[in-house]
Amino acid sequence: MNIYIDEDAIDDKPKCIICTQPLGSLVILDCQHTFCEACIDEWIRKNASFPLCRRQVETNYVLTKISDLHICNQLDCLPVRCLQCQKNGIQQNRFKKHIKRCSKSRITIFSDSIQNRLNHIKSTIRSKYNSLEIPTPQRRVTPTIEPIQQQFTYHSPIQNNKQQIYNSRLIPTTVRLSCLENLANELIYDIFDYLDTNDIYFGFFYLNNRFENLYINLNNAFQLNLSNISKIDFEYYHKNVLEPNKNRIKILYLTNPFTIDLIFSPPRLISTYNQIEKIVFDNIHSKYLINILKHLICLPKLHSLTLSSIDYIENPSILFIHICRLTKLKYCQLTYQTKETRLIDFNECQQSSIENFIINGYFPYESLEKFLICFPKLHSLSIHRLVRLGDYSFEINFNPIELKNLKSVSFELDSIYFELLKKIFKNFFTYIEILTISVFNSSANFFHAEKWEEFISSSLPNLRILDYQNRYSGAMNHFICACRSGGFSSEFWTNKQWFFHNQYNDRLKSDDGLFFTINPYRRKTHEFYWEHYYNTRSNIHEDSFTSVKQISIHGTQTYMDCCVYFPNVNELTIYDCGSISTSLNKILPLQQLNKLIINSKKFRFKDILNLINVTSNLKTFKLYYHSIDGDQLKIIEQSDIYQSVLNKNQIENLEIIHCCCSLKEILFFSQLFSKLKTFQIEIIRKEFISIMRYLLLKMSHLVFLCIKDLPKIYSNKLNILIKSDNLLEHYFIKFINRDLYLWY
Template sequence: IHSNVLTKINISTISKSNFEDYYNNILIPNQSRINFLRLSNPFTAEIVFLEPHLILNFIRLETLILDNVQNKNFDKFLDYLIWLPNLHAITISLTEHTSSLDTLFSQIFRLSTLKYCKIEYQIKNYQQPLFVYFTNNDSSPIEYLIINGHFPFSAFHNLLCCLPKLQHLSINSLVNYDDYQARDKLSSIQLKYLKHVSLKLDYVRFDEFEKIIKEFFHHIQILRLTTAYDEIYLDAKRWQQLILFHMSYLRIFDINHQGSVISNNNLTYHDIINQFNSSFWNEKKWFFTHQHEWEHRLNTGIFYSTSPYRRKDYTYYWEIDKELGLYHQRENLKSVKHFNIASKIKPNHRIFFSNINQLTIEYYVETLDDNSFITNLKCMIPLKQLTKLVINLTRFPFEEIIKLLRLTPNLYTLQFVIYSLQEIDSNFSKYNILLQHTLKKNKIENLILTGRCSLNEIRFIIYVFSKLKCLKIGINRTQILSLIRYL
């Protein structure tokens, strides 16, 4: 076997027996040569780290990626990672719910050579605060940190104090818990290397976030924020002062705010956001627009940056108010790959998204019989290009899903709620006829169903989607043995 081949190991879909053979015949003999290791199935990590001390043999390992790893297995071998002299990057995706982040972060921050860290986790109760405490001993050399999971805002200050070399920070859910018991704040440090910050703020008030900006964001060049509710985030003059005096190097200001306005000065929603149309914003070429979720609620909306930023995701709401005088360039729609429908599509929509390959439907379509929904949809996106379709609606008729499948011959991933199959038992022959074209043409390999399936529904699914490689469903434990005969 050529030596270069065995420096990078990427193991995704594989059976347990095949992996055991691969482990004994390939991994074990070449541990000291591997510099990249990715394990994507839960049992692969269990086998590789059955004896945690064996990780010490991966002396050249630079990048470790663990997808869908169980918390107990991760805790076992994490202590041994500190002895790997070349480990620069780690990506961890935990499968089980997390109630405390203390152990996770304290162990990761002990890795003295780590430059890149990406962590993904879930919590069981979104109302219950997570606990994570940092001390002066938790300083880490991490330069690039991505956290995909709820992180308490009250611990954010101390987190930043532990990352003196941080350059890039991304947190997809920075949450303010009212009953979180914060410990004493660490002494602030100057983050002179921090250039890029991307945050989604959940229930974090502007006044509190402003303190973070003044303490840590002096050198940032790119700021991307997603927030809601607190209307002070729409105060253009306050942002202007912050940028002038505390973020003077800022090149990109990218904001997305969703919420309503309750003004004490008789100012409307449009009056407030129109303040972003001053010379300060125009000279920096920072342009903004907005949409309304509902036609008759113009005091609430989604306000967001447009050009010159390239986005991969676009959420369609009711409509941009045509009477608003905001000066902005036409959005760069060529970069958009994912189209999310969150409101009723108006007929004769003039914007066409030519490069869409993923579609999410979240808005309840009231009138499906006249085909207007699909007709309007075809005027906005190229359905033949879609490779992924997600339907996050409980009562989306399966007959409509069939219509969409007929128009999406290149679909490889499909996700919908199991409730859509409730009529299958009584109308099997009807759907069988409708599906004849789909049975021959569909290429779906990945199917995700939300909810619990009956055995009849599973039998129908296997019959329709015969090319499946990955199926995620919910079933009762008593049905597992019966299910096996259909697979």
């Protein structure tokens, strides 16, 4: 409950006379009186009249919304007071956020809510910990539920003494309530075992002194994931969790480009987190990336490092130099982008202890020999992409290196011809047992089965697993693949249980295709075409694609039955209009999806809504969008499918690509996806002020905003707007690669 600071000093007009609260969703009647939409709708349905003038109306009277942003913004800025903590001066639009953190808020918990929460923990939290590659508690959940059931009393219809209890009025007619404070410390710690550290903090820390002390005295090693957290929540968290528990944090996962700057400013502070074993820094600014790398050498237990830069790296050599100095490191994944590819200098690198290295970036094959000299203990190596810098007339003469521990190699090749590939493997990778190769529009030799047989027999005698993909386009490559792919069914391949499939869209007469190994299919990603080559005559079976997590769908659905299914997919990308169909659920579990990308501007928006409507667990949505005029938006808003999506969707992350959205379109998306926490868009620049004011006032859950493709002057404009209109108290602004980032 919230009331005005000075009730007598406030004009009655900005208040709803029914609920006496600040006007929320504003509507106006024929008598020109204004009310909250929910209040007046309920009044008319009950009384069939207007509250003030008592005019009689039908119960299905159509309400007229007021869309004047200026009026709505003024109402949102009205000051209110919290009756629980008595804090004054809270703006109406920020009151919900205040209630979530209010130190005087009281939480009532039903026993069935605890039980449901623990059941949910069984199926989700454990898998979440497994994905972090850490040991999970082996304690069973059932013994934890039983003591809770003993302390919480149900009033169940099947109890023998129901009538006696009801008549004597010993408890309320539905359920007896009990306070969480009545639970023993041991039982609360049992519950904490199955909760994320973040959930424990935000759910229990501020309840009272007892729960604060329980949290402080946790014996668990901390594993922190600070994604999609607001700035003010982060500040509380930094003060009460990070700083007091530096010596207990073992895993640190940061994806926000702002949080890394705040925690490790200056960068040498990272050396104080001396128990960290695993670090994941995603979307880190290159300037901070280099500075932090210099101080990671002070972490004696760090064995796993994942780094991803949000902007261009001028010289990747410096990254490898600092990584090689981390003497305890066993696993490293490095993602970077450069404006141009050039040789990487390893002359200053010392020999590294790394055993598993993943490089997501352009890596010149000319630097490969020196790289392998610096990483002699490698067990697995993955490079995306291995490129050739020089022309075809110049070749490097490698000195052979014996890497007996290196058993798995994965390369995505760019401009590397077949004979050069053979030379690379003959010199460096003769001991490998697992080979993953991806090529695109390669030379004809990559389709030559006999050359592959000779290459594997002579240079890769220990090879057990081959994962091969050759993506091609153009009539000539299509013809070559059709002519030569039959050679991959000879006795050499079948004896090793290596089977191949040539996939192309025959129905659309396209020359694009994919030639790949199958049974089993080992990759987490797959390109699927609606075409008749997925049938029982091929080597593909219904359970061939259990490894696939991300699927991209092309083409138009055929009328033939499809015998493949992708049971573990959670990310879907669609490229063609015909791929949005009712048959999607025949090839993948739509309810399981948490990320959807529509990679085309040709879709009807109602078709997109139909798809979102059946993907109820969707959290991330990326849309290649084309502008829709205001009249079309109104028609969509009046449709049943719009209302269904409005009420059901759980989307928290939205990115709109290749379209400068107007204020009307921003209104449309923000109302449809009201739970957004992160929003990435391009906007019409002349509406920048109006759009930013609306987003900051109306989107209560939003904590991270990215406006793409803007001149740098707009960061100053945004700062001036926020301060002049008093829109935010706590916020950070960054400008990276013509993109404006706001975190608040």
